[in-house]
Amino acid sequence: MKGPRSRGSQFYLLQLLAVxxxxxxxxxxxxxxxxxxxxxxxxxxxxxxxxxxxxxxxMLRVRGKAFDMLWMTLLGVALVVLALVIPDQPG
Structure with a gap:
């Protein structure tokens, strides 16, 4: 089985594994x-x-470069901030 040929597809696969x-x-x-x-x-x-x-x-390209970068940055920052800001719940 061959891996992805393009560099972007390799990054996409690594991103998918991280998610x-x-x-x-x-x-x-x-x-x-x-x-x-x-x-x-x-x-x-x-x-x-x-x-x-x-x-x-x-596969790393979805829309234009600016849209992809903006969307992934906003989503990533929002998730990191969410993880840091939500207070612990008693349980």
Whole structure:
């Protein structure tokens, strides 16, 4: 089985694995760490989208470069802030 050929597809696969890892953490219990991992994956994805040339973006490209970077950055920052700001619940 061959891996993804384009650099962007490789970054996309790594981002997908990071999101799955973060979701596994959420399910396992430490939800703050999991949400922060998912948010960090989107921030890294936005950085990857900014440095990978258009000819190699592959699955990392959804819309235009500015839209992809803005959306992934906003989503990533929002998730990290969410993980940091929500107070502990008594339980």
């Amino acid at each position: 799955v890892s973060g979701l596994a953490l959420v399910v396992a219990g430490p939800w703050r760490a999991g949400v922060a991992v998912v948010g960090g994956a989107f921030i890294v994805g936005a950085i990857a989208r900014s440095v990978v040339p258009v000819s190699h973006t592959g």
